[in-house]
Amino acid sequence: MQSESQQRQLPTGVIVAATPLGNVADASPRLAAALEFADVIAAEDTRRTSALAAALDVRPRGRILSNFDHNEVGRVRQLLDVARTGTVVVVSDAGMPSVSDPGFPLVDAAHDAGIPVTCFPGPSAVPTALALSGIPVGRFCFEGFAPRKHGARVAWLEELVAERRAVCFFESPHRLAQTLADAAVVLGGARRAAVCRELTKTYEEVRRGTLDELAEWADGGVRGEISVVIEGARPVTRDVADLVEEAEGRAASGERLKTVCAELAAAHGVSKKQIYDGVVALRD
Secondary structure, X not given: OOOHHHHHHOOOEEEEEOEOOOXXXXXXXXXXXXXXXXXXXEEOOHHHHHHHHHHOOOOOOOEEXXXXXXXXXXXXXXXXXXXXXXXXXXXXXXXXXXXXXXXXXXXXXXXXXXXXXXXXXOOOHHHHHHHHHOOOOOOEEEEEEOOOOHHHHHHHHHHOOOOOOEEEEEEOOOOHHHHHHHHHHHHOOOOEEEEEEOOOOOOOEEEEEEHHHHHHHHOOOOOOXXXXXXXXXXXXXXXXXXXXXXXXXXXXXXXXXHHHHHHHHHHHOOOHHHHHHHHHHHHX
16 A cells, blocks of 8 residues: 555646556556545546556545546546546556557647646557567657558558658457558568567567568467567668569569569568559550
């Protein structure tokens, strides 16, 4: 249990607090104090937050209110009313709120209303996956969850073809294989990547390889919470028009056009579709 002095140290306003990804030992003392002494805990799942508090031997003195994707906008006014004179702690099921998890509407509204907002930092799947990936991540971008529908996902991947930074995103286990297969087609099967599964949990696993290799592996079925890191694009070494002409010439000599386009795209950091469409346009 926390001391009364820690209770007085909780700031008035909104606290965004990171929760463990899977290992409760990663919880910070500040998180434990916030869960015990906050006036309101805005929780993505009240049951999971109650279980976390119990695991930390903490008995919340305030209310635990649900605050998830489908009701968080409607909760804003109620939570702001508390935060003007008391403390509201925002937590998600795991990791940092507002990072592809509930929390942003309240944080945004609190800033606009002049209500103090602070963060109790801690675990987050994004830097954890980046650190474990073995992919160069001196510069990276985070894309949230990959689009669910095939067409939207391909369009999203097309936007990443020339992205020089490493790309990190979340994916559900039952869509992982198709997403990796789409990425292999659009970004090139030789592009390196890492799939990070069940981070900090008992069955944590980091699988590294090319997109082709990872797509084949994932096709056998994968479980757990997934973070994916894909290496950034290599500098384009040749003009796309030159690659289109080479692809057309090799196809005219008997090679399969789609295979040629994939090889050239992977070798030169451009889109396979861009080369293929260029050949089609050239033929027309």
